[in-house]
Amino acid sequence: MPHDAADQSRSNAPIRFWHARSWPIWEMPRHLVTSILLVELTTVGLIAVAVLARPLSSGDDLMRAGLLLALALAHTEGAMRVERTRRRIALPHYIDLSSVWIFAAALVLPPVLTVPIVIIVQFQIWLRTGRPRIPCYRNVFTTSTMVLAALGASLVSANISNGATFAGADIFAIVLALLCFTTINTALIAGAIAMSSPQPRLSTMVGHWDDNLLELSTLALGALVATALVINPWLVLLVLPPLLVLHRSVLVRELEQAASTDSKTGLLNAAAWHREAERELRKVTRKSDLRAVLVLDLDHFKMVNDTHGHVAGDHVLAAVADALRAEVRDQDLVGRFGGEEFVVLLAGLEHGERDLSVVAERIRRRVAGLRVEIPTADGPLTVAGLSVSVGGAVHPRDGADLRSLLQLADAALYTAKRAGRNVVRMSHDVPAKEHAVRPPLPGDVAEHTVDGQ
Numbered sequence: 001m002p003h004d005a006a007d008q009s010r011s012n013a014p015i016r017f018w019h020a021r022s023w024p025i026w027e028m029p030r031h032l033v034t035s036i037l038l039v040e041l042t043t044v045g046l047i048a049v050a051v052l053a054r055p056l057s058s059g060d061d062l063m064r065a066g067l068l069l070a071l072a073l074a075h076t077e078g079a080m081r082v083e084r085t086r087r088r089i090a091l092p093h094y095i096d097l098s099s100v101w102i103f104a105a106a107l108v109l110p111p112v113l114t115v116p117i118v119i120i121v122q123f124q125i126w127l128r129t130g131r132p133r134i135p136c137y138r139n140v141f142t143t144s145t146m147v148l149a150a151l152g153a154s155l156v157s158a159n160i161s162n163g164a165t166f167a168g169a170d171i172f173a174i175v176l177a178l179l180c181f182t183t184i185n186t187a188l189i190a191g192a193i194a195m196s197s198p199q200p201r202l203s204t205m206v207g208h209w210d211d212n213l214l215e216l217s218t219l220a221l222g223a224l225v226a227t228a229l230v231i232n233p234w235l236v237l238l239v240l241p242p243l244l245v246l247h248r249s250v251l252v253r254e255l256e257q258a259a260s261t262d263s264k265t266g267l268l269n270a271a272a273w274h275r276e277a278e279r280e281l282r283k284v285t286r287k288s289d290l291r292a293v294l295v296l297d298l299d300h301f302k303m304v305n306d307t308h309g310h311v312a313g314d315h316v317l318a319a320v321a322d323a324l325r326a327e328v329r330d331q332d333l334v335g336r337f338g339g340e341e342f343v344v345l346l347a348g349l350e351h352g353e354r355d356l357s358v359v360a361e362r363i364r365r366r367v368a369g370l371r372v373e374i375p376t377a378d379g380p381l382t383v384a385g386l387s388v389s390v391g392g393a394v395h396p397r398d399g400a401d402l403r404s405l406l407q408l409a410d411a412a413l414y415t416a417k418r419a420g421r422n423v424v425r426m427s428h429d430v431p432a433k434e435h436a437v438r439p440p441l442p443g444d445v446a447e448h449t450v451d452g453q
Contacts, residue, residue, distance in 0.1 A: 106154040111151055291346065312372075391409045
């Protein structure tokens with residue numbers, strides 16, 4: 001934690017801080033900018049209220065605050081190289097482990113000390129692992145969400161005793177504080193992602209279950225740090241070594257995920273899709289439990305690269321990938337086979353080919369309606385007039401294994417191409433004489449409407 005949205009910066013050009021009009025934040029939609037500023041102003045107001053309502057108390061608080069801050073800074077320095085790598089591969093949800101110290105501070109320190117710890121730690125994390133990749137305004141917003149989460153947790157846990165041990169009521173308050181902390185932080189980040197994405201998905205906004213499990217585990221470790229601070233502050237020193245090891249364990253998991261992901265589209269790559277699709281087909285236990293495969297190929301994609309360059313082509317591929325994700329369910333598998341070809345495994349179909357045809361036609365229409373906005377040095381460029389040809393096959397009718405399904409779906413795709421492109425064809429449309437592996441098609445020429453030139 002915190003959750004962090006993917007970097008949407010459009011330019012790597014240096015930005016002078018005193019030139020306010022050049023700040024990247026003004027490139028975002030006005031409603032998103034307004035929401036971000038509202039969150040930040042609310043944070044400032046609540047900080048003022050919290051400081052005035054509960055001023056600095058004892059010397060023990062100062063000692064605990066100093067120890068937590070020192071360990072948090074040492075933690076960031078010790079994990080700096082690992083975290084720089086994680087930031088590059090963990091998008092759109094980057095979860096750092098700083099909440100170990102921030103949540104502990106929220107449980108045992110007054111807000112007047114908790115807030116500076118949050119601000120200093122978040123600034124150091126950005127300075128050492130995020131800058132210049134992460135714009136300053138994003139770090140300010142992330143810090144604001146963490147401050148609000150910490151203030152919420154502090155309010156819930158305000159009655160925790162400072163005795164030698166935590167009582168049962170204190171344990172209950174810690175659990176409530178943990179839920180409050182993660183709910184506030186996740187809700188604010190998810191809201192920002194939802195407003196910045198044209199068609200947000202739940203998994204994009206709140207992350208996958210393992211991301212949230214890591215967040216909850218980090219907060220639980222923070223609760224143990226708070227317990228150690230109450231019993232014997234020097235016990236907290238024992239937390240730092242295993243925490244640094246945890247960073248490397250998380251990195252290994254994220255590297256495995258990155259190795260399964262196509263870098264241009266965020267979809268599964270061919271090897272990972274094959275592996276997951278084989279596993280999905282092995283789950284089938286009843287004849288009524290239908291699965292199906294779609295193979296899709298962008299029509300005339302070479303023309304996009306030849307006319308506008310490969311950077312524009314990459315934007316188009318990413319937009320098509322988003323369209324595919326928007327038209328299938330979270331449990332369906334979407335992958336990129338390379339080039340301009342995509343593949344989808346649909347699970348849990350009730351009516352076999354009829355359901356498959358409906359999904360395929362929805363995808364075809366969505367791709368045909370795409371208008372891909374591409375920033376260029378000469379102004380925005382819009383690529384439209386895209387189309388996709390689709391072939392489909394149903395399991396187990398068209399094949400008992402994945403190889404057979406792919407061969408027949410690919411043959412149906414070739415039939416769609418021969419029928420004029422921008423159409424959907426199913427396995428029953430494939431002539432008996434067609435080979436499973438289609439020959440190359442001549443004359444892949446595109447007609448695109450291009451705005452902004």
